[in-house]
Amino acid sequence: MTATRSRKLVIEGGEKIVDFNIKAFKPAPEEGIQNAVELMRDGMMYRYQHKTFESSHTSMFEKEFAEYHGSKYAVGLNSCGSAMFVAMNIAGVKPGDKVLSNAFTFTAVPSVIHHARATPVLVESNHEWGMDAEDLEKKVIESGAKVLLMSYMRGHVPDIDAIMAIVTKYDLFFIEDCAHAYNTFWDGIPLGRFGKISCFSTQSSKGLSSGEGGIFVTDNEEFAAKAILYAGSYEKLWQAHYNVNPELMNKWQNQIPGYSLRMQEITASILRPQISRLNVINKIHTENFDHLKELFSKNENIEVPQPFPKVTNFNDTMQFHLVGLTREQADQFIEVAGLEGIPMQIFGAGRNARDFREWKYTGDVVNSEMHQTVANIEFACDLSLQPHLGIAEIETIASVISDVLLYVQE
Numbered sequence: 001m002t003a004t005r006s007r008k009l010v011i012e013g014g015e016k017i018v019d020f021n022i023k024a025f026k027p028a029p030e031e032g033i034q035n036a037v038e039l040m041r042d043g044m045m046y047r048y049q050h051k052t053f054e055s056s057h058t059s060m061f062e063k064e065f066a067e068y069h070g071s072k073y074a075v076g077l078n079s080c081g082s083a084m085f086v087a088m089n090i091a092g093v094k095p096g097d098k099v100l101s102n103a104f105t106f107t108a109v110p111s112v113i114h115h116a117r118a119t120p121v122l123v124e125s126n127h128e129w130g131m132d133a134e135d136l137e138k139k140v141i142e143s144g145a146k147v148l149l150m151s152y153m154r155g156h157v158p159d160i161d162a163i164m165a166i167v168t169k170y171d172l173f174f175i176e177d178c179a180h181a182y183n184t185f186w187d188g189i190p191l192g193r194f195g196k197i198s199c200f201s202t203q204s205s206k207g208l209s210s211g212e213g214g215i216f217v218t219d220n221e222e223f224a225a226k227a228i229l230y231a232g233s234y235e236k237l238w239q240a241h242y243n244v245n246p247e248l249m250n251k252w253q254n255q256i257p258g259y260s261l262r263m264q265e266i267t268a269s270i271l272r273p274q275i276s277r278l279n280v281i282n283k284i285h286t287e288n289f290d291h292l293k294e295l296f297s298k299n300e301n302i303e304v305p306q307p308f309p310k311v312t313n314f315n316d317t318m319q320f321h322l323v324g325l326t327r328e329q330a331d332q333f334i335e336v337a338g339l340e341g342i343p344m345q346i347f348g349a350g351r352n353a354r355d356f357r358e359w360k361y362t363g364d365v366v367n368s369e370m371h372q373t374v375a376n377i378e379f380a381c382d383l384s385l386q387p388h389l390g391i392a393e394i395e396t397i398a399s400v401i402s403d404v405l406l407y408v409q410e
């Protein structure tokens with residue numbers, strides 16, 4: 001049976017049916033708003049005005065996030081990029097070093113490597129959109145790099161067993177970029193528990209949302225002590241942190257520069273009440289994701305990448321390939337869907353910041369041969385599925401996308 005369009009599109013003078021903002025970010029919870037207002041009223045917006053860890057939202061957030069994640073230490077920072085930069089320093093990355101990282105990720109990740117004055121060595125993606133373990137081994141041998149900064153871009157997870165085998169074999173210093181990997185598991189273990197350090201983002205499009213913010217996570221006491229100092233804790237201010245080792249703090253005090261990357265007290269006060277909501281929004285995301293995937297499965301122009309069976313995802317976004325469309329049709333699809341109120345991007349087109357060929361500051365890296373990555377991103381659309389959406393909105397999205405696909409092929 002050939003599919004037919006359900007309606008006239010906006011571009012043809014039809015009525016717009018998407019009456020919601022698909023890309024709206026999560027509002028701060030009421031308790032977070034109250035916390036933040038109180039801090040502002042009392043003039044207590046700097047974390048180190050609070051002399052004990054119990055009275056500081058930032059210290060308590062660090063404690064609560066570490067407990068939620070099952071890690072020993074968390075340090076609040078002003079962004080995930082800062083957390084990764086601190087991790088680069090702790091890993092001992094020096095100017096001119098090579099650092100292994102994903103060909104498919106957001107420009108913030110190679111930018112961190114550049115910030116450390118090192119050079120990224122890009123590793124190919126697999127068909128499931130995670131890092132390809134075979135290519136990782138090849139790049140380790142070729143480059144001699146000892147540090148791996150691996151990104152779970154849009155929550156896509158590689159074969160962690162295969163990656164860990166290489167990390168162990170070559171004794172790589174493994175840093176996990178978990179900006180998109182809240183509540184994401186490999187074989188029941190949360191991502192961020194595999195590397196020596198993991199880094200989360202609380203920028204507003206992410207699982208925890210506070211405008212800007214980042215979290216440095218580790219089980220290593222010395223790394224945690226160093227991260228506190230790199231963040232900009234000076235003199236004895238570290239005494240207001242949860243779970244610090246005074247001996248280590250005294251040892252590293254003034255040996256490590258403070259880069260002024262501290263988390264704001266207001267940020268932490270907004271984030272604390274969101275931790276327990278991660279499971280709740282995960283459930284909403286997954287219901288929406290599964291329903292949309294089911295609706296898309298009937299459309300021969302759409303292919304949704306499949307995760308490895310050991311993966312449990314957060315499902316806050318969906319990526320899908322446009323199958324059987326020309327470049328012009330794909331570009332028109334994006335334009336017409338945007339007019340319908342469904343803004344999307346294609347990763348591999350339009351100077352997208354997730355296309356490695358656009359990372360000009362990395363020099364030659366833009367010319368890396370990455371056939372699978374290019375195949376993945378060339379016709380891949382990126383859809384935000386924030387938890388304000390419900391089943392009715394998901395059905396509207398599926399119907400509009402189906403109509404637009406038919407329109408561009410007429």
Ligand SMILES: Cc1ncc(COP(=O)(O)O)c(C=O)c1O
Binds near residue numbers: 153202
């Ligand atoms: C995959 C990935 N990693 C890291 C970051 C950096 O996060 P932040 O903006 O908190 O520095 C981003 C930002 O969106 C990202 O998409």
